[in-house]
Amino acid sequence: MTDVTTMDQSRDAEFGDYFALLKPRVMSLVIFTAAVGLFVAPVHVHPVLAFASILFIAIGAGASGALNMWWDADIDLVMKRTQGRPVPSGRVTADDAKMLGLWLSVIAVAMLGLTANFLAAGLLAFTIFFYAVVYSMWLKRATPQNIVIGGAAGAFPPMIGWAVATGGVSIESILMFGLIFMWTPPHFWALALFMNDDYTKAGVPMLPVTHGKRETRKQILIYSVLLAPVGLILAFTPIGGPVFFAVSAVLNILFLKGAYGLYRRVEDNAEADKYAAERKFFRLSLYYLFLHFVGLLVESGLRAASIDWAFWPQWGL
Amino acid sequence: MAITKDHELHVRRRKRNLWVGLMLVSFVALVFGITVAKMSDGEMMEAFDHSLRPSLVEGSE
Numbered sequence: 180m181t182d183v184t185t186m187d188q189s190r191d192a193e194f195g196d197y198f199a200l201l202k203p204r205v206m207s208l209v210i211f212t213a214a215v216g217l218f219v220a221p222v223h224v225h226p227v228l229a230f231a232s233i234l235f236i237a238i239g240a241g242a243s244g245a246l247n248m249w250w251d252a253d254i255d256l257v258m259k260r261t262q263g264r265p266v267p268s269g270r271v272t273a274d275d276a277k278m279l280g281l282w283l284s285v286i287a288v289a290m291l292g293l294t295a296n297f298l299a300a301g302l303l304a305f306t307i308f309f310y311a312v313v314y315s316m317w318l319k320r321a322t323p324q325n326i327v328i329g330g331a332a333g334a335f336p337p338m339i340g341w342a343v344a345t346g347g348v349s350i351e352s353i354l355m356f357g358l359i360f361m362w363t364p365p366h367f368w369a370l371a372l373f374m375n376d377d378y379t380k381a382g383v384p385m386l387p388v389t390h391g392k393r394e395t396r397k398q399i400l401i402y403s404v405l406l407a408p409v410g411l412i413l414a415f416t417p418i419g420g421p422v423f424f425a426v427s428a429v430l431n432i433l434f435l436k437g438a439y440g441l442y443r444r445v446e447d448n449a450e451a452d453k454y455a456a457e458r459k460f461f462r463l464s465l466y467y468l469f470l471h472f473v474g475l476l477v478e479s480g481l482r483a484a485s486i487d488w489a490f491w492p493q494w495g496l
Numbered sequence: 497m498a499i500t501k502d503h504e505l506h507v508r509r510r511k512r513n514l515w516v517g518l519m520l521v522s523f524v525a526l527v528f529g530i531t532v533a534k535m536s537d538g539e540m541m542e543a544f545d546h547s548l549r550p551s552l553v554e555g556s557e
Contacts, residue, residue, distance in 0.1 A: 194511070
């Protein structure tokens, strides 16, 4: 994103440009959460099949990223954060992005169906549809609720991973979905608070643009309060445990404290320190999600080492 | 060595083609790996092909 220049349209795209269309940074989060969903499931999956399944989930997510870059090329050109992407900078044509996205979607869904099962493939197909069509085409430019509903797309990967292993959907995978789903609005609204100018310029109706920053701060607090119980309930399912509960409790206290701090902040103070608290809260939100899933991995590792917590009340057993 | 100098564009194109080739080869290897993994997990190797296969009928063995 540093070497932003308008480039000659006739220049041949390099392999790396096509790779950039798949949004590798979003992909890494998808790979991580899908892998956690797969590994914490109580069913053993052959390592080759687990690797291939996660790869196809990642390719599917990348494909929806390419479709998003095809559809949003006009917005991306206006926003500073996205100007360097392959389509707005002219290295890849919008049509190429579309075709790459469509074909990779087909390949990823078909191969996941053959490698794992057709429930997982169906969930992947729905995720791609949800991100590329429901979020990018319908919601993003139409409503400030865009990321609330669109957040579902990012929340599906652990559920797909779980479906790869178990062939089903259960309370554990629904709660993992819920954790990401409820986390998405405060995460993106914190970003929107200090990236507001970009969204205003591009005409994307983010909450601070349509309802003001005061309302955004209130909504961040509301969603943070609603988010807190999800992780704590997850601690009492068969994939949770006391370690996960402790991690979740600490993270939730920090998150609520941060959200309340943002709620209490006066806009003048925020502008004076260039949104330092908002940036800090945004960083905290990344750790929040990452450490919750690390916590699930730790619990699964403890179970594999036959350390089980007899005293721990477990829901559904 | 060719007597004409490659245009820079051809050099870049060759690099891209090599990457695509590499991706295709690794895809083939991956599908083969999946097949081996599934068979070693004891998965069914036969499927319906319009003729009677007693091994596909449950409880026939």
